[in-house]
Amino acid sequence: MRLYDVELRFRLMLGTAQYPSPAVLLDAIKASRSEVVTVSLRREAGGSRAGQAFWSMIRNLGLRVLPNTAGCHTVKEAVTTAHMAREVFGTPWIKLEVIGDHDTLQPDVFGLVEAARILTEDGFEVFPYTTEDLSVCGRLVEAGCRVLMPWGAPIGSGRGLNNPYGLRTLRAHFPETPLIVDAGLGRPSQAAAAMELGYDGVLLNTAVAKAGDPVRMAEAFGQAVEAGRLAHLAGPMEPRDMAAPSTPVMGMALLS
């Protein structure tokens, strides 16, 4: 998969938040075979140096990082956060979130498009966290986004693909743009389903971090993403209403 001129071998991207411990996070990243992990910027609590230790740990992995603008509700907040992230993480990549609603964490698509335009003009390579709306995605591409990241369902909900029809339509409308399902997945089967729709990749966090065994779940998601990709390339059969015997009917003996 090629994202902004970067070739990646594996199609799962993993978030780094909410794991039981740093050791579990590291093992989960390795088990998932992700080459890209998401990170954020926050105030350090008190005199804590937890952020410094975290960054040192992630840097040692030698992976690509995708900083986010999580929690930003305005264009100004998101753009400022993106600039701060570019300096700290040393990458033009930014997972652009402009949140429009507290309960659903649904993107404010109007602010998203505006922020995407501002950041692209400033040299950022924007990964917009968006709805699956065709018009919005069209505007994001016009704004310079060369990757689209529609949600599967609200962040952290684990609901899977709320609108497979919309995601399929989006795939058909943007055959050349890398599409990543970002957010809302709970189970590997849902990741496989996204990949079977022809999506290029999957980004998730909570489903792995909050699993009973995050390392095992990371491996499961990695395998599901690869299986779904293979299935897409293989061309799944179309479903039908009636049964069709798979064993040849010709040559049946008369035994009654």
Add this chain to the structure above:
Amino acid sequence: MKISFNGEPREVSGATLALALDELGLSTAVVATALNGSFVPAPSRSSISLKDGDAVEALAPMQGG
């Protein structure tokens, strides 16, 4: 002078953002800074003067989804 640092009131004597960060123990930390809501690139910190009531943010790498 009294400033707001990461949302909390602090007293600093340094006249510039860089000096204030030194005082706050962040001279060697990997952080990005903002003053009154606007990004201040690291090379500019030593030329940015602070005044009473300024709001300084210093953000560090953190886990994210």
